[in-house]
Amino acid sequence: MKGWLIIALVVSGIGYWIYQFNFNPKDILIVPRTFPSIFSSPTVTEKALPSSEPFTTVAQSANSGIKGTVTVGPTCPVVRNPPQSGCEDKPLETKLTVTQNSRFITSFNSDKDGSFSVNLTAGTYVIAKGTNAFYPTLSPKTVVVKSKQFTRITLEFDSGIR
Numbered sequence: 222m223k224g225w226l227i228i229a230l231v232v233s234g235i236g237y238w239i240y241q242f243n244f245n246p247k248d249i250l251i252v253p254r255t256f257p258s259i260f261s262s263p264t265v266t267e268k269a270l271p272s273s274e275p276f277t278t279v280a281q282s283a284n285s286g287i288k289g290t291v292t293v294g295p296t297c298p299v300v301r302n303p304p305q306s307g308c309e310d311k312p313l314e315t316k317l318t319v320t321q322n323s324r325f326i327t328s329f330n331s332d333k334d335g336s337f338s339v340n341l342t343a344g345t346y347v348i349a350k351g352t353n354a355f356y357p358t359l360s361p362k363t364v365v366v367k368s369k370q371f372t373r374i375t376l377e378f379d380s381g382i383r
Contacts (some may be wrong), residue, residue: 273319286340287348287364289374290314291331293357295382312336313378343368347360348376 294310301308312335319326321344328351331337349361357378366372 237293282338282340282342284369285366286338286371287319287346287366287374288338288371289336289376291317291335291337291376291378293378293380295380298382310377313357315378317376318349318351320347320349321345338371341366348374350378 265284278308287377291313292310293313296306296311297305297308312331312333314331314333314335316328316330317337318328319339319341327339328339329337329339343366345363345365347361350359357380359376359378362374364372378380
């Protein structure tokens, strides 16, 4: 059965808000997208509310998932090859989200040294930036997790420095 998409627009004297509600019979996901004011540059806030227990279909596993590191670069205005001393990509502590078939699965944080580990069952997932800040940017990355294995990846954020 196909899911439903409901979009609600709420307008007030100080701004407007757009709420998107996705309903899938196998899972429920509510993603409010908020644009706070028409007088400021739009920012997007996304918060996925996980489904209630009867609808949960994706479980986390202790013996499979994704491990890796997160870096950000460039860190200097002019990039040279090889990089100047002190201009190498740096580890990044940040929030990341995991989705599967456009459904929110979980979120997690990388450590100060940029390392992370998230337990997931076998399947194909998309890892994306979990904050609403414009920079640094990250292109979503598709990752395949095999049963009883951890897939190793490196996520490279773009700092926007040119």
